[in-house]
Each structure stands twice: as structure tokens, then as C-alpha cells.
Amino acid sequence: MTGFWAIYRRELWSLWVTPVAWILLTTFLLLQGGVFYSIVSHFSGATELSFDNGPIESYFGQGSIFLLMTLLLMCPALSMRSFAEEQRSGTIEPLLTAPVRASAIVLGKYLATFTTYLLMWSPTLLYPVILRGTGVVDPRVVASSYLGLSLLGAAYLAIGTLMSALTKSQLAALMLSVLVQFGIFVLGVGEYIFEPGPLHALCSHVSMLSHMEEFSKGIVDLRRIVFDLSLVVLALFVTTEVVDSWRWS
């Protein structure tokens, strides 16, 4: 992929040189720290512990409503600039006349936001280390939890990248992707509303809550992975088509 690395490096650099990533990182870590603190203080008072319900499971699983809410804002904020800003400022013109394919541009931009996403989560790796000081932490559960988070973020960011290509305004891109993600989230809540049947099956399949619930318990379900990855592929494919279509507008 010619041009991919150049785009990737520039996007990553641009995300961290502007205040966006730092503001997001600070807010994000404060929130996560608060959630983690309350979970730990809850468990420190608990007398009985079941083996599949510890602080780690809580943090990524049952407590994940907080986690999902932060992701719901963090991912769109990370991806909103990608194409919206290029369109607004006109820099898309030199970009599209360089000998680079649209797919390389889309992939470079997307992977830069995804890398930033992973970097934002990396400080939370300290939490399991802290917990190990006082008890047993199953590294496989930690690994599957982070896998679940990465997949969720990958899907959210792909949707955000597509939304950013659909508008010239960063704010509109932000709101559109929050809307779509919130839609998927609400659809997943249907799991708790509908009687078992096709609707229930659909809702539980897309449910982000049970997605994280499962991964936090160390259950790695291929269907979840396939669902998330197909969201990524679909969104990025459409984004590439959108970028290519600008030539014909």
C-alpha cells in the first residue's frame, strides 16, 4: 500500500500534536479511574467472592454501562476529524491528487485513530497489576476483556470514520456517529425487552452490553468477533467508495 504509512504517521502525529487526544485522554482516565476506584472499594467490603465475579469482571462486564457511555463519546471524538476537516479546509484536494489510492487514505486514517484508542486504554493495564497485589488475577480474562474492548472500539471508530466522510462539519460527524452507535446500543437493550424469538436473537446478537459481559468472563465467541469485524469492513468499504465518489460529484 503506497502512501499508507505516510498517511498513518501524519494522522497519528496530528491527533497527538493537537489538544484533542490529550483532553480526551485526561477525561477518559479520570472517568475510568473513578469507576475502578468505586469497584475496588465495593469489593474490599464484600465478604463472599464467586470465582467468575471479581473486580475485573465487574469493571469490563456488569459495570460496562459506564464503559460503553465513555466509548460512545470517545470514539466519535477521535474519528470526527478524519475526513470532515479535510473537506472543510480543502486539503482533500492535494491529498486526492497525490498518487495514493482512496483505500490507503481510509485505512491510514482509520488505523491512526484505532492506535490512539489503544494508547488511551494502555494506562488502564495498571489496574490488573494493582489488583494482583491483593489477589489472583486470571491473565486470560484480562486478555479477553481487552480483546472485547478493542473489537468494540474498532467497530465504533470505523462507523465514526464513515460519518466523518459524509459531512464537512466535525460537529455533524460527531453527532451522526453518536447517533448510530447509540442506535446499536439501544437495539442491544432490546435483548431485555423481547421474549425469546427472532427479535430477541437479533438484539442479543448486536448487544454491546452482553458483548462486553461475555468477553469480561473470558468467553471469546467467534460470532461476536465476526460481527464486529464485519462492521469494520463494511464501514471502511463504504468510506472508500464515498471518498472515490467525490471525484464525480
Added chain:
Amino acid sequence: MPLPGPMIEALNLSKEYGALSAVRDLSFSVSAGQVVAFLGPNGAGKTTTLRMLAGFLGPSRGTVRVLGHELSEEPMRARRAIGYMPEAAPLYPEMRVAEYLSFRAALKLVPRSERKLAVKRAMDLSRVAEMRNTVIGHLSKGYRQRVGLADALVSNPPLLILDEPTAGLDPNQIREVRELIHGLAREHTVLLSTHILPEVEAICERALVLHQGQLVADGPIGELLQRRQARRVCWELRDATGVAKSLLESLGAKTISQADASHSQILTLETEWAHDISDVELQLEKAVAHLVEHQVGVRRVETARAKLEEVFSALTELQPTPLTDAPEIQRKEPRS
């Protein structure tokens, strides 16, 4: 760089935005080493044409070939041969000049080992080297324009496409850019657009004149300038007998404005030649001789240089537009 075949050719290029056709059936070819200007008033389709040549916009109909590579079939090969500077040179404001050019060089497939040198060369040529570590967002308009030019030059492409390279610059900067393009012409083929005629005179050997999306003239600058006859004359006459005005009118000079005479004998007026007079210079000679013959003192005769709009009018054989700015053809800017 002598190459067989044209550097760039366009065949029946058309572009429509909905019902509006911005460019209509444009065909031309430019051979290596030429410096060609696209001329036309605002809205004539210059930017749309250059965007199609650079591969930013796809034509509604027609093809573009760069060094024999069709832009729609082999876009990567064709685009590699082009250094394009879009109108107003959009840049990333958060990057430093050298960083940006290095990024662009990487994007344009300049090998890593040569990148530093390529960036330095481009910065030296477009005279932005002293700003190498300045954040682009802090640069003045003139410098930004030059960074855009450096971007077009960084991969040393055989073909340069520059959209209004001197727009928004002060006279000194305009002269510098002109000299730069003149220097580049030795090794590169240059296509540029402008709506300022003197600019073309100074650097281009050939002009393509666009009017309402159509090619109305294609030829050497000299030929174009021959049509550039001013139809306006300012007179200052000592008119003791009061015949000057009627004399001029009998020769086909219509009075447009007349200054209030503070001195009763001095007549200051501006005239325009009637449209049926083809050689206005000859007519002027005749008029002066005529006035002198009738004892009118000719103190000052000044022919206004024709505005580009008037040249276009001559080329398109339309009625000349009034001297106020030519009515702009309303054109929807392409999105993105």
C-alpha cells in the same frame, strides 16, 4: 526532457454540475517544455478544467492523458507525473513547513533516502527555506502560497499544474513567483491559470482562452495581444472653436464621460470607438490629424489598456461589456 508525444492531452473534456455545464467539449494538447496559461474571467471554467487535468475531478465526458497514461485507467502513473497546486493552496495548519513537505514527498513516492534533499530543493526554489520550522498556520498568505508551490515541486514532476499561483500576493511576490516559474520552464512543462493578462505576457508562450466553459482561443501570446486593442481613449484638448466633440463623434468616437471644464477652453473627455471600427490605432491617428487640422490643441491622448474582459469580448465577438467588472457567470463550486 524531450519526450515523444504530448505531455498532457485532453480529448472532448466536459464537466457538468447538475444542469450547469462548467466545461464544454474541451480538447487540446501540450507538448513537453511549454508554458501554457489558461485565461478567462472568473467562472470561465479554469479551476474545473485544472482539477480534471490533475485528477481531482472526474470529467462527465472525455479523457485526459498524461504522458500517454489515461488518467481514469492508470491514475497512479498519471498522477505521479503531475505536481499540482490547487487554488488558494490548502495546507495542514498544524504542521511545520519542512514536516509538511516531507510528508508530501513520502506520499508522492520520493524514496526515503532522497526525501531530505528533495524537500530542501523545493524549499530553496520557492524561497520558503527560512520558514522551514514555522507552523503553517502562522504563515502569511504569500508564504502559504509558496509552500503550496514547493509541494507541487517536491517530487520534481515533469508536469506542473498551478491554479492561480499569484492570487493574493503583493506585487513583489508576484514578480518573484513569475521569475520562479520562468526558471522552472527549462525543465518542466507548466500549465497555469490566471485572470491577469500581464502575468501571461511575462511568462507564457501560449494561451488557452476559456469563455463560459469553452475554448475560444488557443495560440501564442503575441497573437492574442494583437487583438488587445483598447477601444477607449482619454483626451485633453484645447478647444477654442468648440468643434472637437462633434469632430470626434463623426469619426466614430462615442463620448462616455466628460469632465467639467474649470478652464473654459480645455476639454477633458473619455471616448469609446464604435464597434464597426476594426483598427482603432489607425482610427486614432486619423482623429488626431483631423483635430490638429481644425486648430484643436491636442494636449494629452491616452489609450486605456484593454481589460482582459475586453479581449475576451473581442475573441468571442460579443458586445464589449461595460468597464465595470464583467458579470460573473454564476457557477456552483464543486463540493469538497
